[in-house]
Amino acid sequence: MSGAFDFFVFGRVDNLAAAPSRSDAAAPDVAHLSAAPRTVARPRLAAKLCAASFALAQVAAHANGSGNAADAPMLAGAAYRVATQAYSDYAQRDYPRAEALAREAIRQRPDVPDLRLLLANTLAAQRRYAQASRVLGDAIGVFGPRPALVKRRAQINTVDAAIKRLAQRPSAPSAPSEAGDALTGEAFEAARQAYRAYGEKRYADAAQSAQRAIALRPDLLRLRLLLIDAASGAGNELLAWQADTDAVQRFGDSDDLRLRRTFIGNGLGPKASQRAFAAREAGRLDDAIAAGRQAVAYAPDNIDYRVALFDALIAARDWPGLEAAASDAIAYDDTEVLPYLFRAYARAQQHHAGLADADLDAALRGRDVTRSTQNIARAIAADIWMAQGRGQVAIDRLSAMAPLGDDTDALVADRLGRARRQRTAAAHGTPTLAAARPVVDCENDPDFGASCDVWPADAGFAASRALERATEQGDKEAAVRYAREAVAAVPDSAQHRVQLIDALEDAGRSREATHEARALIDDGLLDALPALEAGYVARQAGDDRRALASFRDADAQGRLTGSSLGDAGYAAAAANRDAESARYFERAIDALPRERQGDSAAARAANGAIDQEREGLRAAHSEATRKWGFDVSLDYRGAGLQSGYASTAKPTTSNGWQTGAEVYWRPFGSLGDRMLELYARGYDSFGVASGGGASGASALEAAFGVRGKPFAGLDAIVAFERIVPIGSQAQGDWLARLAYSGGVGTERRVDVPSWWTLSMYTEAGHYLSHASNYATALVEAGRTYRLDRLSPRLTVFPYAVVGADYDSTIDHTVPVGAGFGVTTRYGFRGGKYDALRSSVELSIQYRWKLTGDERARGAFCSAVFSY
Numbered sequence: 099m100s101g102a103f104d105f106f107v108f109g110r111v112d113n114l115a116a117a118p119s120r121s122d123a124a125a126p127d128v129a130h131l132s133a134a135p136r137t138v139a140r141p142r143l144a145a146k147l148c149a150a151s152f153a154l155a156q157v158a159a160h161a162n163g164s165g166n167a168a169d170a171p172m173l174a175g176a177a178y179r180v181a182t183q184a185y186s187d188y189a190q191r192d193y194p195r196a197e198a199l200a201r202e203a204i205r206q207r208p209d210v211p212d213l214r215l216l217l218a219n220t221l222a223a224q225r226r227y228a229q230a231s232r233v234l235g236d237a238i239g240v241f242g243p244r245p246a247l248v249k250r251r252a253q254i255n256t257v258d259a260a261i262k263r264l265a266q267r268p269s270a271p272s273a274p275s276e277a278g279d280a281l282t283g284e285a286f287e288a289a290r291q292a293y294r295a296y297g298e299k300r301y302a303d304a305a306q307s308a309q310r311a312i313a314l315r316p317d318l319l320r321l322r323l324l325l326i327d328a329a330s331g332a333g334n335e336l337l338a339w340q341a342d343t344d345a346v347q348r349f350g351d352s353d354d355l356r357l358r359r360t361f362i363g364n365g366l367g368p369k370a371s372q373r374a375f376a377a378r379e380a381g382r383l384d385d386a387i388a389a390g391r392q393a394v395a396y397a398p399d400n401i402d403y404r405v406a407l408f409d410a411l412i413a414a415r416d417w418p419g420l421e422a423a424a425s426d427a428i429a430y431d432d433t434e435v436l437p438y439l440f441r442a443y444a445r446a447q448q449h450h451a452g453l454a455d456a457d458l459d460a461a462l463r464g465r466d467v468t469r470s471t472q473n474i475a476r477a478i479a480a481d482i483w484m485a486q487g488r489g490q491v492a493i494d495r496l497s498a499m500a501p502l503g504d505d506t507d508a509l510v511a512d513r514l515g516r517a518r519r520q521r522t523a524a525a526h527g528t529p530t531l532a533a534a535r536p537v538v539d540c541e542n543d544p545d546f547g548a549s550c551d552v553w554p555a556d557a558g559f560a561a562s563r564a565l566e567r568a569t570e571q572g573d574k575e576a577a578v579r580y581a582r583e584a585v586a587a588v589p590d591s592a593q594h595r596v597q598l599i600d601a602l603e604d605a606g607r608s609r610e611a612t613h614e615a616r617a618l619i620d621d622g623l624l625d626a627l628p629a630l631e632a633g634y635v636a637r638q639a640g641d642d643r644r645a646l647a648s649f650r651d652a653d654a655q656g657r658l659t660g661s662s663l664g665d666a667g668y669a670a671a672a673a674n675r676d677a678e679s680a681r682y683f684e685r686a687i688d689a690l691p692r693e694r695q696g697d698s699a700a701a702r703a704a705n706g707a708i709d710q711e712r713e714g715l716r717a718a719h720s721e722a723t724r725k726w727g728f729d730v731s732l733d734y735r736g737a738g739l740q741s742g743y744a745s746t747a748k749p750t751t752s753n754g755w756q757t758g759a760e761v762y763w764r765p766f767g768s769l770g771d772r773m774l775e776l777y778a779r780g781y782d783s784f785g786v787a788s789g790g791g792a793s794g795a796s797a798l799e800a801a802f803g804v805r806g807k808p809f810a811g812l813d814a815i816v817a818f819e820r821i822v823p824i825g826s827q828a829q830g831d832w833l834a835r836l837a838y839s840g841g842v843g844t845e846r847r848v849d850v851p852s853w854w855t856l857s858m859y860t861e862a863g864h865y866l867s868h869a870s871n872y873a874t875a876l877v878e879a880g881r882t883y884r885l886d887r888l889s890p891r892l893t894v895f896p897y898a899v900v901g902a903d904y905d906s907t908i909d910h911t912v913p914v915g916a917g918f919g920v921t922t923r924y925g926f927r928g929g930k931y932d933a934l935r936s937s938v939e940l941s942i943q944y945r946w947k948l949t950g951d952e953r954a955r956g957a958f959c960s961a962v963f964s965y
Contacts (some may be wrong), residue, residue, distance in 0.1 A: 303329035367397030371547025515626020558584030672770030706849030733960035912952025917944025
């Protein structure tokens with residue numbers, strides 16, 4: 099699952115401060131001591147801003163996929179090697195080379211968002227913030243508002259804006275106008291020593307001297323600024339922080355103090371956050387809350403610290419404290435959505451429903467957030483309303499909101515389904531507010547403190563996370579086990595049921611997956627899934643009409659794109675909606691990506707995959723639009739060679755030629771993976787040696803019948819026909835037939851020039867009037883080659899063959915022969931949306947007898963024209 103709230107902690111600044119410039123390092127002139135603090139502090143702050151931006155870049159470089167790991171395409175081949183070297187150069191601070199390699203990796207794999215983030219980081223590290231921001235803006239335009247991209251861009255823009263603000267300030271303040279502002283005596287000497295020590299980078303000495311000067315002249319802000327910078331340069335962030343807060347109490351806040359306090363606090367915040375995390379893990383809630391408040395005080399702009407504090411307050415059931423903490427967060431930044439949600443939860447716990455609703459309204463109105471954030475906010479709001487017994491409010495509010503096209507739409511759909519069931523089935527009861535508690539999932543970063551994700555209430559969350567880890571590690575059985583645990587924790591969660599279906603399918607347990615899909619539908623949970631996901635579940639369950647209805651809904655929402663258009667086409671075909679199926683296939687073909695340029699192995703593999711997908715869609719379109727067809731065949735001893743219903747003859751002992759023609763009609767269309775056809779055929783034998791049976795006009799017969807493929811997942815066909823004699827020696831009869839075919843590599847491929855092929859065919863028939871039986875079987879194994887130099891429509895298939903026949907009217911033996919053969923096939927009547935719909939096929943083979951009579955040996959050949 100992806101799309102959780104995820105936040106970066108702003109970079110630390112301790113031990114990152116750059117040295118002052120040469121002009122700053124020089125001993126200040128006594129006559130200009132009154133101006134010196136600002137002259138020194140401004141470049142010092144700029145250096146800290148740049149250093150902080152570098153720290154951010156380091157964090158992002160190692161965590162650039164946060165929140166989207168499941169969606170990130172895998173790198174391989176040349177692109178992987180280039181990207182690996184780019185990351186290595188970045189880590190060694192060779193930013194120009196890292197930038198060049200990142201651009202090359204993007205050229206090779208423009209579909210990987212992490213590479214765009216890497217390029218932005220290399221630019222930011224070179225202080226080219228505007229370019230870095232544009233790179234991320236372009237990436238957001240391509241991949242959507244992924245949290246890692248949006249957050250990194252905001253961080254870069256913040257640093258860029260701060261540096262620009264500093265650069266716009268005057269280089270030094272005007273000279274003091276009041277005699278009382280001048281430094282004299284001991285205060286003058288202490289300040290002079292402080293500035294000199296600062297210029298010589300003896301920051302601890304500078305801080306001590308600045309403290310003496312402040313004790314003598316507490317009314318001068320510039321001395322406070324000097325102390326803050328000196329203490330920070332010495333790594334004494336606690337002293338720097340205290341000096342800043344003391345200055346605020348004495349002089350009021352200002353940009354100078356605020357900027358310093360921001361960076362100092364971001365150095366102290368992680369330490370306090372780590373203490374809070376350790377206390378929370380140990381169950382020491384009071385200590386966790388106290389340390390959490392310190393972390394927030396140090397870094398009020400860090401939403402992770404606030405979320406961790408909210409979680410500790412919920413665990414302590416301190417609802418007034420939670421409300422106050424959330425109110426403080428809203429007062430600091432009223433554009434953040436999370437504080438409104440947590441304050442609404444606190445107010446709901448205190449039975450202040452009106453105030454809670456006001457906060458939920460504010461959260462749902464949030465626009466400057468990602469789509470996943472909006473969906474999570476909607477789901478949390480719905481949980482609170484349902485816990486208050488107001489499921490109808492959840493239905494009304496959520497139904498009025500269009501899906502956002504994000505994976506987290508599933509969270510909203512799940513809540514809608516629960517609310518509807520709550521309204522119609524009182525037996526389910528009303529969940530408590532405790533059950534509606536949002537899930538806060540925090541990790542402790544050793545450098546940056548808490549990093550928290552927030553999800554809607556979910557008793558199966560831990561099992562679901564374990565399932566994700568097991569899937570990543572390739573432990574399929576463990577994934578199934580954890581999926582069942584998640585379902586057991588929340589049986590009415592449609593999402594956990596889908597996770598179980600996916601885990602079973604991934605483990606190769608398709609029958610169980612189908613059973614679970616049917617159970618989900620039977621339990622009334624299909625409407626608790628997003629339309630697209632519901633379509634796939636219904637397809638898994640074999641409910642094609644429901645699947646098609648869901649795909650239609652997804653299409654109306656704009657969610658049916660790419661391969662899902664093809665899946666909708668298959669569902670429509672299975673639901674006997676051929677015209678609609680054909681339209682979906684056409685749109686799927688049109689939506690396929692363009693072929694990649696270049697002759698690299700990666701480009702060829704990608705283009706081959708696209709071509710083969712197109713070929714599969716064209717074949718499906720051809721089937722969906724086919725209503726009738728006909729075949730004409732000519733074969734020699736073809737009873738053991740012909741693998742189809744066009745003109746299969748009853749086996750005989752004689753060597754002779756047979757010819758036949760058949761026309762068929764599909765009265766109900768394609769029927770998807772099933773089939774029903776009415777057919778009529780004529781058949782004749784000629785060239786039969788004397789005494790070998792009927793030949794020529796005397797053997798002519800016709801047949802009229804019906805055949806069908808009743809099972810979607812089994813290539814078995816049953817047929818029943820009436821044989822009508824035309825020639826003088828032909829016999830009328832009723833014939834029932836059953837056939838099965840299968841194999842691998844039997845379809846034409848366009849992604850590779852050759853491929854292994856295994857073809858199997860078996861057929862058995864029973865004549866009712868004359869009470870006889872026959873059977874034939876054939877196995878061919880070899881390699882198919884596409885003869886592109888002659889025509890890409892031409893294939894040749896050399897193979898080894900084993901064939902067997904049986905006829906109860908001849909004897910009770912089963913002649914079996916083995917040998918070699920070759921089949922050549924030329925296809926035509928293809929188009930933009932159709933595969934090759936017609937073909938001419940020539941086959942010849944020779945077998946040696948393994949057992950039985952002479953029917954097992956000799957030459958066999960056939961020619962078939964199919965339209």
